[in-house]
Amino acid sequence: MATGKRAFGRVRKLPSGRWQARYPAPDGLDRPAPSTFRTKKEATDWLADKQTEVRSGAWIDPDAGKIPFGAYAAAWVKQRRLQETTRELYETLLRLHLVPTFGLVPIADVTPAGVRMWRADRLETAGAPTVAKAYALMRAVMNTALEDQLITRNPCRIKGGSVVDTPERPTATVPEVFQLAEAIQPRFRLLVLLASFLGLRWGELIALRGQDIDLDAGTVRVRAAVAELRSGKRVTKPPKSRAGVRTVAIPEVILPALRLHMGIFAESGRDGRVFIGAKGATPRRNHFNRLWHKACGEVGIKDLHFHDLRHTGNTLTASTGASTKELMARFGHSTTRAALIYQHATEERQRTIADALNAQIIEGMKRGSGRNGHAAGTPGE
Template sequence: MPNAKGKRRRFGAVRQLKSGRWQARYRDPGTGQLRSAEQTYPTKKDAEVALSHIEADISRGQWADPDAGKVLLADYATAWLRDRKLADRTRERNESVIRLHILPTLGARPLSSITTSHVRAWRSALLENVGEPTVVKAYQILRAVMHTAVDDELIRRNPCRIKGADSYDVPERPVLTVAEVFAAADAITPRYRLLVLLAAFTGLRFGELASLRRRDIDTENGVLMVRRSQAEMQNGALFDKAPKSDAGIRPVAFPTELLPDVREHLEYFAGAGRDGHVFVGPQGGQLRRSNFRDDWIKARTKAGITANVHFHDLRHTGNTLAASGASLRELMTRMGHSTPRAALIYQHMVNGRDREIADRLGAMIRKTREDAGS
């Protein structure tokens, strides 16, 4: 339509509605169809300014289809999770976080309507009901979903912009002494004694220990070969998964002082055959956290160890004990946290620095035994 000087606008048009408000209209740059701005304006000038902004966004390539952002977060998050390549257990965890902690509050909202203030209010309410680690995980997933929505040009800006919301301060976990480790090992049921000792003196995770097979133990050189990790689904199904990175596949030396314990365990408690599990449950089935947890709590109590020590803290203990005299790279390699692993060969680990770390741990064991006997 002509403007006040009788000239037609180069881009779009404005018109007055029956309500008296003004509407801006323009051609969709993608389809060429005529469309209206998302809102109306009190004056003609306001509508023309809005139209100028739309024109500028289109010319800069920053225009986003207003209708695209109308998809509900629940629908988009479901598709987002479905299309991602994830390990089964990770997918299950992410699905659970989305279903329990994101969708009940934000799921019914269109993507384009979710603002930083909405995210902040959602996060604050969540912190009142669940632990901070869960809130951090939920925020990280929501931010990733909205980041993909930006990439898909459904929204212009990620509303997850809360400083520090993607991390939390992990409380310092307790470190056991060598004497406390052996006290717990002596107090636990015999079939789990070696599990406690290896957790502390190799730093392996529970899932890595639970997945060990007989063929993974070199009793001549005192080395474990970590090849996989056991995972458990929410429905109770157990399966072995590959480590998250190449760093997870690694040989780990253990103190030769533990060889008698290893040989005794393999003789009396491990599964049959080279592929038999090193650690099995009380009925001969695969080891589960649930059928081990009570034994750990009882042993911890019997050994006089504080109640806030979790089994996973044995890994932290192993990290700390091994750190004495080890470089950061050597420690990361031992714990399965570094990535440059392709050139690492088994013999290097047996005769190299990791053997020295295990020997230092062995010296700690000998000294503890000597002190106890004196």
């Protein structure tokens, strides 16, 4: 004969007239619902849903999510093997953009609405790229919280929240590249040419050593990059991905400038630095930027960043007919792990690309001047 006793949990009416539900949790505790219910049916329905969670293995300890977001995120960063520059970025994003809003909030209490409100507020006071990076970091932290069974669903659900549409940067023409190379200090002339026609990044250029330059084969090997931390400390690190380690063929037209630089300005020996300052120190970006802006002013070029020279190299190389895989191999681009495994370019094709690029550079020099009418210089002079 039925007794009317519930098989899972129990409900009772409180003096206030509302109903309370309690259930036996998998951790052995008798746990109450987080809030009371208006009717007995609402309470029993909640118990039925909770029973389904327990039976399916989807139950999550409600106390586990009480850890503050700030403490959990700090531990998340500490537990990961990160490059110093990445760790510094994450710590800055937490300190300036996430902890002020979510630092003391229990991780289980962070809601999609709260994340949307935070992002909208941040976009009014910080740059969109920074907000996108902070959102991406928060989403990664919350994904780990989901794996740790602290939450049942990631509250970071803004479609495209970590994506920023940035305006296309300008490119320098071939004559402008040589004008800038002539206007900059002679010891940095090759720096401008390699950034433009090989697409090397600042950190990759500064990290180059004598053993990375093969004058006979006409190639540059990229093995590392120098990064500056906010403290001013410099670290030499491997490229961000396997695609970043590469050997790049040099257009023949700039080989004289390379030989001249290696003979006059570079340190001797296999481990000698290719680029050094006038006093023998490794160049710093802020000091070079002053020289760069001065050179741009002398030739009448505005709003051109040094990194834009890499875009110039990408544009010129793409126009040679190089395939997407060859472009990725030459410039160290990567998208997915599969792309890094399969996207290889042969040395023969690299030379073909360099030769075609060489012809374009010569043609560009012949066509004449840049924006202010100055004649293009001749490499190696």
